[in-house]
Amino acid sequence: MTRKDSAHGPGASSAPAAPDEGVAHVGAALDYVTDAVILLAYDWKIEFVNVAFERASGRSREAVLGRDFWATLPGVMGARFDVEARAAMQSRTAHIYEEFNARMGKWFECRSFPCEHGLVVLFIDITTRKADELTRVDLEEKLMRIQRMESLGTLAGGVAHDFNNILAAILGHAGMMLDELPATSPLRGHMQQIKRAGDRARDIVQRILAYARGSSHELAQHRLRPLVEDSIGLLRSTLPATVRLTVDLHDDSVATVDPAEVQQVVMNLCTNAWQAMPGGHGQLTIALREVQFDVPHAFTIGRVAPTRYAELSVRDDGHGMGEDVIQRLFEPFFSTKPRGQGTGLGLHIVNGIVHAHGGAIDVQSRPGMGTLFAIYLPVTAGEGAPLDTAALTKVAEPGEGEHVVYVDDDPIVLLMVEALLKKAGYDVRTYAEPTECLGDVEQGRAPMQLLITDFNMPGMNGLELALAVRAALPRVPVIITTGYIGDELTDAADRMGGVAVLQKERSFEELVELTALALRGFPESRFLDTGLSPL
Structure with a gap:
């Protein structure tokens, strides 16, 4: 049996659609497009608008077709559209730009294309895309601000280290002067004012550090x-x-x-x-x-x-x-x-x-x-x-010539602490370089019953020095002074055992007392009496 080709089969040819029918098909198709479309003749007569344009402009198709665009829809898409559309029509080149329509509260990408009949303009709603772009830019800016806030904490720590060295020296020397001056000396009032100003500066630095750097979530x-x-x-x-x-x-x-x-x-x-x-x-x-x-x-x-x-x-x-x-x-x-x-x-x-x-x-x-x-x-x-500072003072018995080594790269603080500990009765050896101190310890040239060291020093920090010294003297107690007591330092001191951490600017008030405790092996009962915790 022979199959006959159907008139509507794949191999059949169809007659081209009439011109009016083709235009009708295109217009119907454009009505399904979600972006607004308008066709303008050379004389600016409106020849076509789709359903999306009717919704965007608020004008029906019957009310605008065949009418002059400028008289019928003045400023409907914004002032810039008027300029760009005229330029595209005159230059016969495509113009693409973005504009915000305040009446609709939306962003549009406007594309004006010259054609045989005049000008085709497509309005693409890009509001969501613009919102995403603005959100991304906003998040990037805020991330940069967060990073600057974190940098502020790091900067505050560095500034506090140098400033606390200065405060430690001021408060230490002022305290020793007050101890030496007779009660009737007219200089006592001046020294007391210096100490009050130093105390205030110390409190401000600690508050800034607590605010800028924060702390771990330790509830008490x-x-x-x-x-x-x-x-x-x-x-x-x-x-x-x-x-x-x-x-x-x-x-x-x-x-x-x-x-x-x-x-x-x-x-x-x-x-x-x-x-x-x-x-x-x-x-x-x-x-x-x-x-x-x-x-x-x-x-x-x-x-x-x-x-x-x-x-x-x-x-x-x-x-x-x-x-x-x-x-x-x-x-x-x-x-x-x-x-x-x-x-x-x-x-x-x-x-x-x-x-x-x-x-x-x-x-x-x-x-x-x-x-x-x-x-x-x-x-x-x-x-x-x-903190019960009165209980802490009870343990500050005078030294009996015990060998104390103090290491600090700041010469001003070095002299102050040396004078403070010598006055308390200790035999003090000082070093400005941690490597020099370590070399003397390893060679047996530095008798040591207690190591007191600054934490922030170039080349080797106080914790690293303490670990190296412990290799030669495993049982020597250690006091580490620092401008900011962070969790990493206290955790490391806790793991080492026999190590106390002291805020550097409180050296005058607490270092002598803490030295007495350290030389007695940090007796736990004494720590509990003062409100401190053994590290």
Whole structure:
């Protein structure tokens, strides 16, 4: 049986569509395109628009076809379109550009192509793409800000090392002068002022370090009032003179907290508060009180249980916020400040800290009515454990000529500590170079019952020197002084055993006492009496 080809089969030829029919097919197809399309004749008559253009312009096809574009749709796609479209029509070259349409709140990529009939213009909605690009750029900028913040911590550590050397020398010499001056000397008042100024500088450096570098999340029982007072002390040096500060700290509750993180919460909230004041003028109030909740309660962030909480509040009379802003306040990188003036991380960090402490955050604000942040931290019945310096002083018995080696590359501090320890009755040998000290130890030229060394030194740091000395003298006790006590150093000292770490700028107040403890093998009972911990 022979198969006959069908008239509609693959091999059949079909007659071309009529011109009007072809145009109709193209127009119908363009109505399915989601981007707006318009065809303009040489005389600017509108010959075709698709459905997407009708939606974008808000004008029906019947209302615009055959009409003059400039009279019918003036400024419909923005001022730049008018310029680019005329240029494309006149030059007979394609023009492609991007423009934001404020009426629609969208970004469009406009493509004007000259054709046989005039000009075809395609409007592609690129709003999502532009948002992604802006988000990427914004995230890159914020990442750079975070990296700069981390660099600030590193820089603060380096500056603190040099500055603490200076402070240690100032405080040490001032203390020794006060010990030598008779009670009736007119110089005592001047020396006391020098010491007070040095103490203040020391506190500021430590606060900056705690804020810039942070600390590991080590929780312990602390009284909240001294921690808040300490934060306010740092705040006063940064607060504009036009801000009136009111402090109302009635509560003396004890909570299980990380002191550095409590300080960070106070600083972040207070900084945001005064920056929200018009022109930096306004009232800032910091309060601390204890509250009792009888039933569970939900706040802006977190919930509280039926128990006692410490309420730390920061109130300002600044611009205030609407509910839409409050809902996003604690998102990472969200900021109401102008670009370049905020990282958007401050409140996100506050949220993380409060959550880690089992607390909650309440925010009350209205535009033009100021803002109140309230932080709730669960309190404990225990007592904080401040350092008992009086107990520490009890162990400072006069030295009996014990051999102490002190190593520090700073000659000013070296002379001060040498004088301090000699005055306390010790036989002191000093070195400015750790390698020179190690060579004498290995050759038996440096009798040593105790090694005291600075941590930050070129070539070999104090921990490396202590390890090398221990190879020759395995049981020698060690004291390492440093401007900033970090977790890595304390962990390494703990692993070595028989090693204590001392903040360098406290050398005058504590080094003699700590030396006495070290030469007695760091007796555990003595450490517990003073509130210190054996390393």
